[in-house]
Amino acid sequence: MMPFYGRPDHFREAVESVLAQGDPDWRLVVIDDVYPDPEPGRWVAGLGDPRILYRRNAVNLGVGGNFRECVRLVENERAVLMGCDDRMLPGYVERVGELALAHPESAIIQPGVEVIDAEGAVHRPLADRVKDLLRPRGHGTRVLSGQELAASLLRGNWAYFPSVAWRAVELRRFGFRPGFEVVQDLALMIDIVEAGGSMALDDTVCFAYRRHATSVSAVTGPDGAKFAEERALFAEVDQRMRTLGWPRAARAARHHLTSRLNALSELPAALRAGDPAGRRALLTHVFGR
Numbered sequence: 486m487m488p489f490y491g492r493p494d495h496f497r498e499a500v501e502s503v504l505a506q507g508d509p510d511w512r513l514v515v516i517d518d519v520y521p522d523p524e525p526g527r528w529v530a531g532l533g534d535p536r537i538l539y540r541r542n543a544v545n546l547g548v549g550g551n552f553r554e555c556v557r558l559v560e561n562e563r564a565v566l567m568g569c570d571d572r573m574l575p576g577y578v579e580r581v582g583e584l585a586l587a588h589p590e591s592a593i594i595q596p597g598v599e600v601i602d603a604e605g606a607v608h609r610p611l612a613d614r615v616k617d618l619l620r621p622r623g624h625g626t627r628v629l630s631g632q633e634l635a636a637s638l639l640r641g642n643w644a645y646f647p648s649v650a651w652r653a654v655e656l657r658r659f660g661f662r663p664g665f666e667v668v669q670d671l672a673l674m675i676d677i678v679e680a681g682g683s684m685a686l687d688d689t690v691c692f693a694y695r696r697h698a699t700s701v702s703a704v705t706g707p708d709g710a711k712f713a714e715e716r717a718l719f720a721e722v723d724q725r726m727r728t729l730g731w732p733r734a735a736r737a738a739r740h741h742l743t744s745r746l747n748a749l750s751e752l753p754a755a756l757r758a759g760d761p762a763g764r765r766a767l768l769t770h771v772f773g774r
Contacts, residue, residue: 486555490518493525495570502572508579517541518551549666568647572693580691581650592682594650597690603697616643630683635734641743646670648692667711712748
């Protein structure tokens, strides 16, 4: 499932990366959220591949709404909600298929990921170096669940949402809740883990995640919008984890240290932009209330 609204050149790269899969057993559904240029749709139609379905929404649904539309349209047992600016490496479908067969009970499959910039060059900015430190230790494939997994994700979300293969039954059951546009992936993962779902975490790098200045998380950083979402989610999850009897997970949600440090790192951009409201929002998140 590929929600589309973005740079057409990145979109073409994303679609071509699916076409280049070594394992041909895939289906790609592109959901165009009323992008103003019709050319990307014409380009997809010109590919003539029966495995690709292109749909255009009647009205613009926004980021969260289009992800919910993706979930509604899922037909197979496993689904990936791939970014329209990311790339699958040629072995993605094969490796995820192997992991799904080996760990059919896993609701979430997180394969190995490399990070690329706007031009497609591999790089490792600060955010991803921090993710490397937060990622659970170990080698090969590990199956994580329960308080261990919840606490780890709440300390710092080290998962890469567009690379994740979800089991459709959990994806449909929980979906993406309105109000969480930027942290919807973390909210969904915590819902699944709280209900007993597990994650198969693998080291084999088979996906390229594009981090660039015009992504949703990058744009909503300096103005503090994404951190307001995070603060609301952490407050809610803190209470849920306490009720569940997972004190380490509740503590991780309550302190959300890496989220606070991330907000601190956005302060220089807010200062340069002369945005007092953004500055106040960021400082509120860093120091709490």
